[in-house]
Structures are given as C-alpha cells and as structure tokens.
Amino acid sequence: MLADQDPVVLLQHGGLDNLMGKTGLAMLRHRRGPIVAVIDPEHAGRTLESITGIPRPVPVVKDLDDALLYRPSVAVVGLAPSGGVLPAALRSDVLSALRAGLSVASGLHTHLADDPELSAAVQPGCWIWDLRCEPEGLRVGQARAAALPCKRVLAVGTDMAVGKMSACLAIQDSARCLDVPAVFVGTGQAGILISGQGVPLDAVRVDYAAGAVEAAVLNAASSVPGDALLLVEGQGSLCHPGSTATLPLMRGSQPTALLMVHRARQTQIHRLPDIALPPLEDVIQLCEGLASIGRPRGAGPPPLVKAVALNTAGLTDEECERETAELSQKLSLPCSDPIRQGADSLTRGLIAP
Incomplete structure (x- = not known):
C-alpha cells in the first residue's frame, strides 16, 4: 500500500521522545522515501535532531492543518501505545487526514477501517491500510525455507525493544555497500512500513505463526539472487515471560x-526487574540449541550466533567503544553498535562461511 515515493506525515502525538513512538522513530531513521512532517504538539517548532538525535531535516508541527502545508499524501500512525488503542487526539488527526484526501497507514491492533466514521471519511482513490491483519491462505510451517540457497539471518534478542529491527536494517545497508545483495523481511509494524513486505507476526494465530514467517521468507527470497543475504526481523525474546515469538521465527525462517x-x-x-537476564553466553547457547532442531535432513550445519549487535544508547562514545571491544573479545565474535559504529563488521561476520 505505502510506496517508496509517497510523501509521508508521521502522527507521533507524544511519542517523539519515548518508546511509545518507536514505529515513527524507526521510520525517521530508516525510511528512504520522503517524510515531509511530524505531528507532535508537545515538541512543535523544535528541530527533530534536538529531540531525537536523528539528523533528518523534518519539521515538527502541532497538528494536521500545519502538516498539510508540506503536501503529504499518506499519514502514518507512528505510535505503538500499550494495547494498540488509538488515542483520542491522534484519532482526531486521522479523521482530519482522511477528510483532507490523505490515505492512512496504521499498525495498531485497533483496525481503523472498522471505525464507521473513519471508513466513511476515505476519499476516492485513497485508502486505509491496517497492516496488523492476519494474512489469508496460511498453512502450518513445513521448514520449506531450509531449501533456499540464500543466507538467512534471524535477529534474536535478550529482551523486547533492544534494536533488532534497526540492526537488521543497518546490516542491509552495509551489505549493499559491500556489493552483497540483501533483503529485509519485516515482522512488526515498523519493519513492514519501512520495507513494504513481511508479516505482522503478533496478528497471526499461534498454530500458523511459523507458516506465516515461512511464507514471508519464501516470498522475499523469490525476488533476490541465490547468494543474497536475507535478514529476518526478530520479535520478543526467549528471556521475556510474555513473549512467544522467537520459536516460530526460527522454525519459519x-x-x-x-x-x-x-x-x-x-x-x-x-519493566520486570524481578526477572534477571542470564549471562549473554547462556542466551547464545540457548538460541543456538533451539535453532538446531526442527530442521530437515540435509539442511546444512546448525545455525550459530555469528555477530552481536550491541545497543549502546545512553553510553558515551568512549564507553561504547570499550563495551563493544570487551564483548567482542569475550565472545570471540564481531560486536558493534550498528547505529553508532556502523554495521560492516557485523555484516562480514554474518556472510563469512
């Protein structure tokens, strides 16, 4: 639905400086197409870089009327609020956007097209894209991706919201600079909005989750050469008591x-301080062990963790350099913050035989 060339306005109401706005923040960091304005009344008039640290010259405005001056054609809901419910102020701007002749894209659990008032406001030639819908025609996973010739990298994490998507997108950019064909498979709302393909994993019934990932991987692989690097966005964590996403991602990809x-x-x-994270070496061993089973005969050697993307947000540059160097030496693996330090060392580690 959302084309690369579409000029976008992000609806970020109250989410420019916190994790609630992670969808829009990810688009600001990684979307190659135009983002012409950001709506956030709390920060209107300030520069985007002063709020977020993202060096992108996008004006921050207070409401849709101000944003229309920059001629967007699509309004994208950039928030991921708890429970996926549309906040009242944001709904007002969604309605105004539709009435003004914009299309709307949303990854919320609340489907905008199910709202009679919003649906009635869609103008001719425009649309509402509720991307968090279960795809049709799903089947149970059958490990079919194991037969693909391309390298397939799955991002796994020690917690939710640690930067799995950002790391994959940075590696994709790095791979292309190194003349390695690469494709990204989104599995969450931001990843799908940025890449235009993937599967909203948390909208899929658990019995079909592995099959949905499998279908998305097969589809993405069909458009790239056999020596490509296929990067699958991770979700959740085996360490988190509320997460069930890692296993179907492993089985499907x-x-x-x-x-x-x-x-x-x-x-x-x-947010769950009573639940300690195991040592990183133990998490690596656990992920490698789980990924080694549920594989067809002749599928090749079991997958190993071949690189570590370290999220060093909040550390100084000196601390970042020290942390990544120490962890790399400790694990004998390439380790880098792909946003601050670049992703080339991670890419080389992942494509190495």
Missing part, C-alpha cells in the same frame, strides 16, 4: 545464522 541483539549493561527484563 530456518536460519543459516543468528544475530544476537543486546542492550549494553542490561541485567534484567525492562
């Missing part, structure tokens, strides 16, 4: 390698 993603110095699950 049949990875040839794993990318471990970790937040520097994190020792417990975010």
Whole structure:
C-alpha cells in the first residue's frame, strides 16, 4: 500500500521522545522515501535532531492543518501505545487526514477501517491500510525455507525493544555497500512500513505463526539472487515471560545464522526487574540449541550466533567503544553498535562461511 515515493506525515502525538513512538522513530531513521512532517504538539517548532538525535531535516508541527502545508499524501500512525488503542487526539488527526484526501497507514491492533466514521471519511482513490491483519491462505510451517540457497539471518534478542529491527536494517545497508545483495523481511509494524513486505507476526494465530514467517521468507527470497543475504526481523525474546515469538521465527525462517541483539549493561527484563537476564553466553547457547532442531535432513550445519549487535544508547562514545571491544573479545565474535559504529563488521561476520 505505502510506496517508496509517497510523501509521508508521521502522527507521533507524544511519542517523539519515548518508546511509545518507536514505529515513527524507526521510520525517521530508516525510511528512504520522503517524510515531509511530524505531528507532535508537545515538541512543535523544535528541530527533530534536538529531540531525537536523528539528523533528518523534518519539521515538527502541532497538528494536521500545519502538516498539510508540506503536501503529504499518506499519514502514518507512528505510535505503538500499550494495547494498540488509538488515542483520542491522534484519532482526531486521522479523521482530519482522511477528510483532507490523505490515505492512512496504521499498525495498531485497533483496525481503523472498522471505525464507521473513519471508513466513511476515505476519499476516492485513497485508502486505509491496517497492516496488523492476519494474512489469508496460511498453512502450518513445513521448514520449506531450509531449501533456499540464500543466507538467512534471524535477529534474536535478550529482551523486547533492544534494536533488532534497526540492526537488521543497518546490516542491509552495509551489505549493499559491500556489493552483497540483501533483503529485509519485516515482522512488526515498523519493519513492514519501512520495507513494504513481511508479516505482522503478533496478528497471526499461534498454530500458523511459523507458516506465516515461512511464507514471508519464501516470498522475499523469490525476488533476490541465490547468494543474497536475507535478514529476518526478530520479535520478543526467549528471556521475556510474555513473549512467544522467537520459536516460530526460527522454525519459519530456518536460519543459516543468528544475530544476537543486546542492550549494553542490561541485567534484567525492562519493566520486570524481578526477572534477571542470564549471562549473554547462556542466551547464545540457548538460541543456538533451539535453532538446531526442527530442521530437515540435509539442511546444512546448525545455525550459530555469528555477530552481536550491541545497543549502546545512553553510553558515551568512549564507553561504547570499550563495551563493544570487551564483548567482542569475550565472545570471540564481531560486536558493534550498528547505529553508532556502523554495521560492516557485523555484516562480514554474518556472510563469512
């Protein structure tokens, strides 16, 4: 639905400086197509870089009327609020956008097209894209991705929201600079909005989750050469008591390698301080063990963690350099913050035989 060339306005109401706005923040960091304005009344008039650290010259405005001056054609809901419910102020701007002749894309659990008032406001030639819908025609996973010739990398993490998507997108850019064909398979709302393909895994019934990932991987692989690097966005974590996403991702993608993603110095699950994170070496061993089973005969060697993407947000540059160097030496693996330090060392580690 959302084309690369579509000029986008992001609806970020109250989400430019916190994790609630992670969908829009990811688009600001990684979308190649135009983003012409961001709506966030709390920060209107300030520069985007001063709020987020993202060096992209996009004006921050207070409402849709101000955003229309920049001639967007699609309004994208950039929030991921708890429970996926549309906040009242944001709904007002969604309605105004539709009435003004914009299309709307949303990854919320609340489907905008099911709202009679919003649906009635869609103008001719425009649309509402509720991307968090279960795809049609799903089947149970059958490990079919194991037969693909391309390298398949699955991002796994020690917690939710540690940067699995950002790491994959940075590696995709790095691979292309190194003349390695690469494709990204989104499995969450931001990843799908950025790449235009994938599967909203948390909208799929658990029995079909592995099959849905499998179908998305097969579809993505059909458009790239056999020597391509196929990067599958991770979701959740085996360490988190509320997450069930890692196993269907492993089964559906049949990875040839794993990318471990970790937040520097994190020792417990975010917002669940009573649940300690195991040592990183133990998490790596656990992921490798689970990824080694459920594979067809002749599928090749079991996948190993071949690189570590370290999220060093909050650390100084000196601390970032020290943390990544120490972890790389400790694990004998390439380790880098792909946003601050670049992803070339991770890419080379992942494509190495």
